[in-house]
Amino acid sequence: MVHFKVLLVLIAFQLSLLGCNLCKIDIPNVHITSIITPNHQNTKFHITWEFDKKFISSLTQYDQNKNQIFETNEQAEIKKSLLEYFLKLNYLTQIAYTPKDVKITKNSLQNIHNITYNFEFIDNKMLFHYYFGLPFIPIENHRIVLNFTDIGNNFNFIIRDVVVGNYEAKKTFKITNNKAEVLFYELPMKSNQNQIENMIKSENTSTLFDGLKQKLDSYRANMEHLILDIRATGSILSYSWLLFFSFLYGVLHAIGPGHGKSLVGAYFLGENHSVKKAFTISALIGVVHTFSAFILTISIYFILNMLFSNIFGNIEKIATKISGIVIILVALYLIYKKYKTSKLHKTHFHNHNHLDHSCCCGSCTTKSTDLGVILSAGIIPCAGTVSIFLFTIGLGAYFIGFLSAIFMSLGMSIVIFVTAYLSKNLRDSSSNNTIRIKFFEYGSLIFILILGVVLLS
Numbered sequence: 001m002v003h004f005k006v007l008l009v010l011i012a013f014q015l016s017l018l019g020c021n022l023c024k025i026d027i028p029n030v031h032i033t034s035i036i037t038p039n040h041q042n043t044k045f046h047i048t049w050e051f052d053k054k055f056i057s058s059l060t061q062y063d064q065n066k067n068q069i070f071e072t073n074e075q076a077e078i079k080k081s082l083l084e085y086f087l088k089l090n091y092l093t094q095i096a097y098t099p100k101d102v103k104i105t106k107n108s109l110q111n112i113h114n115i116t117y118n119f120e121f122i123d124n125k126m127l128f129h130y131y132f133g134l135p136f137i138p139i140e141n142h143r144i145v146l147n148f149t150d151i152g153n154n155f156n157f158i159i160r161d162v163v164v165g166n167y168e169a170k171k172t173f174k175i176t177n178n179k180a181e182v183l184f185y186e187l188p189m190k191s192n193q194n195q196i197e198n199m200i201k202s203e204n205t206s207t208l209f210d211g212l213k214q215k216l217d218s219y220r221a222n223m224e225h226l227i228l229d230i231r232a233t234g235s236i237l238s239y240s241w242l243l244f245f246s247f248l249y250g251v252l253h254a255i256g257p258g259h260g261k262s263l264v265g266a267y268f269l270g271e272n273h274s275v276k277k278a279f280t281i282s283a284l285i286g287v288v289h290t291f292s293a294f295i296l297t298i299s300i301y302f303i304l305n306m307l308f309s310n311i312f313g314n315i316e317k318i319a320t321k322i323s324g325i326v327i328i329l330v331a332l333y334l335i336y337k338k339y340k341t342s343k344l345h346k347t348h349f350h351n352h353n354h355l356d357h358s359c360c361c362g363s364c365t366t367k368s369t370d371l372g373v374i375l376s377a378g379i380i381p382c383a384g385t386v387s388i389f390l391f392t393i394g395l396g397a398y399f400i401g402f403l404s405a406i407f408m409s410l411g412m413s414i415v416i417f418v419t420a421y422l423s424k425n426l427r428d429s430s431s432n433n434t435i436r437i438k439f440f441e442y443g444s445l446i447f448i449l450i451l452g453v454v455l456l457s
Helices: 002-026 053-057 072-088 190-204 208-233 236-255 259-270 275-304 308-347 367-378 383-395 398-429 435-455
Strands: 029-038 042-053 091-097 115-123 125-134 142-148 156-164 171-176 179-184
Touching: 029 053, 029 142, 053 125, 053 275, 072 208, 115 208, 142 156, 142 308, 156 171, 179 236, 208 236, 208 398, 236 275, 236 398, 259 275, 259 367, 259 398, 259 435, 275 367, 275 383, 275 398, 308 367, 308 435, 383 398
Parallel strands: 029 156
Antiparallel strands: 029 042, 042 125, 091 142, 115 125, 142 179, 171 179
8 A cells, every 4th residue: 555655646747847847848949149348347148039939839819900911000019028027037047246156145146227128029020129228247257148038938948159259268068058158268369358448448439329319218118017007007217217218219319419509509600599499499399309200100000011120221311301491481582582681771771780689671580490490400300219119109108108209309408598598698698799790690691501512412
């Protein structure tokens, strides 16, 4: 009887092992490639997941028209579901950086922040890319350990390859299924260190706009995370943070390179305008710039039913050329008005001051020139703004996208208004200097004309 009981226990144990193995066999595989790139500030990670066909074929509930192809709206639903799961579990990614003989503990795991990501659907393949940086630089006798684990048993991770760029010194790799270890034996050679130092110097002398671009990418990723959280929880705090980041995004976008500030600065430097007009034009430029991106996204997503990334580049080029044409027309019109006023001044001896905005002799600009400045400065859609709109539309979060757009417009408008206000003050402070005023008037017209030609060409 005792032997019989022992036999039953052994059979049950074997069946449980078999059941676990069968479960593992049924879990879809995800093949991972990791690219690790140390630089002078931190270490960058680019991780790519490739889902196997078994997983893709299990997504039939998202194929609404049953054509065995995931359309843009269906892809958006897949992304939404996956991202909600990934966000809860830190993208199922654990990374540690320790000396080679130190045991990995919970405290040695790195905190992953500011992740940017994108999905790709190519030739019946589904890829997930995500990018982030961690605050360490590999040194000798240290190691980086990557571990990909899904506690929900929805994915079985298999690391296909690990690549370390920008580090030519001795290192070894150890990869076992879902875990990879890179051990760094020595520092790069002196020649390589000199090369890195030169790279650091060149990066330190690079423009401020590189840093602005990184900030914009970071804010955009934060906004996407907050939008997902709002969709899931409706949190008021997440709403507040979203509007805050949207405002900052608008400010940084306006600070960055672009023809809008240059055009507005020249416009208010060359002509005498009121603070009210500076505020109105600045606000309208922000609104036009943001909502041109919104209307463009809506048109492509719903009316044209096309993949946005395939045609945005062409649309941006067309909008840039249209903006250039409008700026040239504004410049030519202002030059014509200036010539006409100068001619009238020679034949008629006015006693009133042409710098006075109530002047009726034709020297002052008209509403048509104001409209031209607004359209030419705001008509070119922002790629980053478009990506946020596309993200919210894909989630069906139209109201959230609309609120975000309003605060982006507000951020942009404030920077443009500051530019217009400073230009106006500079002109006002030179009102008693006839030569300087003439220089501002004619110099600004030439600058606006050249700006239009550059955009057009």
